[in-house]
Amino acid sequence: MIKKISKIPFKGTPEQEAELKKVIEDNLGDPGAVMPVLQGAQDIYGYLPIEVQKIVADGLGMPLEEVYGVATFYSQFALSPKGEYAISVCLGTACYVKGAAKILETLSEQLGIGAEECTDDGKFSISACRCIGACGLAPVMTINDEVYGRLETKDVEGILKQYK
Amino acid sequence: MENVNIKINGMPMSVPAGSTIIEACKLAGIDIPTLCYMKDMNEIGACRMCVVEVKGARSLVAACVYPVNEGMEVITNSPKVIESRKTTLELILSTHDRKCLSCSRSGKCELQTLCRELGVEDAARFDGARPTYDIDATQWLVRDNNKCVLCRRCVAACNDQYAGVIGANARGFDTHIGCAFEQPLSNVACIACGQCIVNCPVGALREKDDTDRVFEALADPEKVVVVQTAPAVRAALGEEFGMEMGTNVEGKMAAALRRMGFDKVFDTDFGADLTIMEEGYEFIDRVQNGGVLPMITSCSPGWVKFLEHYYPDLIPHLSTCKSPQTMQGAITKSYWAEKQGIDPHKIVSVSVMPCVAKKFEITRDDENGAGADLQDVDISISTRELASMIERVGLDFVSLPDEDFDNPLGEDTGAAVIFGATGGVMEAALRTAADVLEGKDLENVDYKEVRGTAGIKEATYKVAGMDVKVAVASGAKNAAILMDKVSKGEADYHFIEIMACPGGCVNGGGQPIIPAKVKNFTDYKAVRASALYKADEAATLRKSHKNPEIIKLYDEYLGKPNSHKAHELLHTSYVPRKKYMD
Missing domain, CATH: 3.30.70.20 (Alpha-Beta Plaits)
Structure with a gap:
């Protein structure tokens, strides 16, 4: 899956930038620095927009393309922020065997975005997560703090409607 | 170096320790197929085309990165190996x-x-x-x-x-x-x-293929189509027709261009001699009048674009001289057009370059010396595109006779022809600057310290009692090393020559493609450059300021180097560019 690049305006703060620069400084000189730095950056900003990747590239003295290549290689790195309504679909073993992949697929179709992406209006984001400990309700997804269990694909449209 | 004993397909061999299997096989006369392997540059063992069997190894190994060791037994042609390579190709x-x-x-x-x-x-x-x-x-x-x-x-x-x-x-x-x-x-x-x-x-x-535009111009009876060919083109064009690498095909190339219908076949070497005049005098002026030093050459458009993107603060170090290509173009549409009584708007100025950045250079701002609507060069094609044009019109290149360029813009010196190799521009500039500063016709024309394919070369020459410190870099990575020094004020050079491509224009991005199986085992940069140094050695005139047509151009038209008119026609300006898009 090729990650969609978010068009949502970047809202980083100077404090976040200072924090990221500290992470870069702590890892500078380590030939494998880009991974921990990108993980740190994602912890700080929630995702890795171009503005953040440029700071990483300049800070580590490597081409922006190389940073982007790493960010698009690993599925846990997101190029989109979390939406106002952050949907998490559990892909843990129990949910998976109960058809969670189909739920994820249906969500993607209806929102026009893939996992780790956010709709252009900033309203919905989808992420795939590992077991959230609600295996008895499999397959499970959460929208912010709300938990939806024993899902079938036909339920998805109605649930999304409540948030639109 | 120590040798190790190995067996390749059962044949005992003694090969240098530290060799890779692919290198050992080459010594045994076996070409191992590769796709990703490029010596010293891309040794990642990823494509799996080069797999071979090694006795005792768990699976097939990548010959491009696997080192030999004492007693190793390698099989390069078993059914297992061949089948694996075929499957790889089928998957690709x-x-x-x-x-x-x-x-x-x-x-x-x-x-x-x-x-x-x-x-x-x-x-x-x-x-x-x-x-x-x-x-x-x-x-x-x-x-x-x-x-x-x-x-x-x-x-x-x-x-x-x-x-x-x-x-x-x-x-x-x-x-x-x-x-x-x-x-x-x-x-x-x-x-x-x-x-x-x-x-x-x-x-x-x-x-980007621009050959159709050239054919269109050639077919238009209203147009005067004039072509120029860069020094490095003659050192490599023959390869496209199966000629030995390092063959200078200047004469056949001129003949081919004439037969394709170009009205005049000029030589960028003339523009190179002119560049030396302008750049040499600019350098002398900067030294004598406290100008920005080190001065850096500006002939390589890839290098210029590199500096504008990555070191925009250093733009004042760049010589304001246009490259030989656009100098030649500007003179074609002014001096030559006037002399011939041709409306310059009717001229289509075509260049054949070892380069693709030249396609970018011709449309830069301030590359229209003869008038706002008169681009110095209208179409720039690569060496490869010229070869494909020659094929398309059905010329039997190898059996063409050797012909001369047309005058006056085809006259050149040995100094100009070496522009195509790293260090060549520096050497040519030194030949002229030394004569001017010493006020005499110096016998020595050899500046051997700046020759060769090393990425960075440094030398100090005594000229008119002054120690002139020079540096030469080819390949943008090497250029960056020098620019970091200049930025930090750690470089006490007077003059720096930079060519964007490793080895200079002979290895330009527009040159004939050398397959990896040749490239990985040949010193191709040096072989191509040797064609140019041989031409220089054989030339009667080896200093740009001795070119009789250049002397005439200044006498009749430009006045003296760096004159107002010369500036209007032959100098340009640069713009800072961003490292990242917006």
Whole structure:
């Protein structure tokens, strides 16, 4: 899956930038620095927009393309922020065997975005997560703090409607 | 160095310790097929074309990166090896667009060659889903991921050129070569050097083809079509017609151009001699009048674009001289047009360059010396494009006679012809600057310390009682090393020559493609350069200021070097560019 690049305006703060620069400084000189730095950056900003990747590239003295290549290689790195309504679909073993992949697929179709992406209006984001400990309700997804269990694909449209 | 004893296909061999299997096999007269391997640049063992059996090894090993050791037994041609290589090719073909008939690389494609050599018959063995990609076209090159085999040679070449604007994005089946955030190449800090093209094994990277525009001009009876050829072109064009690498085909090239219908066949060497006059005097002026030093050459448009993107603060160090290409173009549309009584608007000025950045250079601002609507050079084609034009009109290049360039803009000196190799511009400039500063015709014309294919060369020459410190770099990565020194004020050079491509223009992005199996085992930069140094040695005139047509041009038209008129026609300006798109 090729990650969609978010068009949502970047809202980083100077404090976040200072924090990221500290992470870069702590890892500078380590030939494998880009991974921990990108993980740190994602912890700080929630995702890795171009503005953040440029700071990483300049800070580590490597081409922006190389940073982007790493960010698009690993599925846990997101190029989109979390939406106002952050949907998490559990892909843990129990949910998976109960058809969670189909739920994820249906969500993607209806929102026009893939996992780790956010709709252009900033309203919905989808992420795939590992077991959230609600295996008895499999397959499970959460929208912010709300938990939806024993899902079938036909339920998805109605649930999304409540948030639109 | 110590040797180790190994067996290749049962044949005992003694090879230098530390060799890779592929190097040992080469000594045994065996070519191991490769796709991703490019010596010293891309040694990643990724494509699995070069697999061989090693006795005792768990599985097949990659010969390009696997070192030999004492007692090793290698099998390069077992059914297991051949079958594995074939499967690899078939898997590559499963996502390849296979439009060989219309591919610019057809006949020179390493993938095509391997498929033929290994007898891959069923190209559709792994047919299935196939990604499709938009073509990424710029003014200088075209990227077509539908033909890409993901060998990453272009990525390594781009990183070697410091720019690193292309790389592998995404993962697995979605892996593709692209720019950061999937931007088009025209929107990132690509320096247009074309090293990605000459390192690509297939047709995924090629120059933007401008040959149709040239044919159109040649067919237009209203137009006066004038061509110029850069020094390095003559050192490599013959390779496209099966001639030995390092053959100087200047005479056949002039003959071919004339037979294709160009009205005048001029030589960029004339422009190079003119560049030396302007640049040499600019240098002397900077030294004598406290100008910005070190002064840096500006002939290589890839290098100029590189500086503008990555070191914009150093722009004042660049010589304001145009490159030989556009100097020649400006003089063609002014001096020559006036002399011939031709309306310069009727002239189509074509250049044949070893370069794709020249396509970018001709449309820069301030490259229209003869008038606002008179671009110095209208169309720039690469050495490869010239070869394809020669093929298209059916000229038997090898049996053409040797002919001369047309005068006056075809007259040259030995100083001009070495412009095509790293260090050549510096040497040519020193020959003239030394004569001018000493006020005499010096006997010595050899500045051997700046010759050779080393990435960075330094020398100090005593000229008129002064120690002139010079540095020469080729390859943008080496240029960056020097620029970091200049930025930090740690460089006490007076004059720096930079060429964007490793080895200089002889290895330019517009030159004939050398297949990896030759490139990995040949000192091709030096071999091509030798054609130019031989021409210099054989020349009667070896200093730019001795070129009689250059002397006449200044007498009749320009006055003296760096005159007002010379500035108007032959100098240009630069713009700071961004490292990242907005």
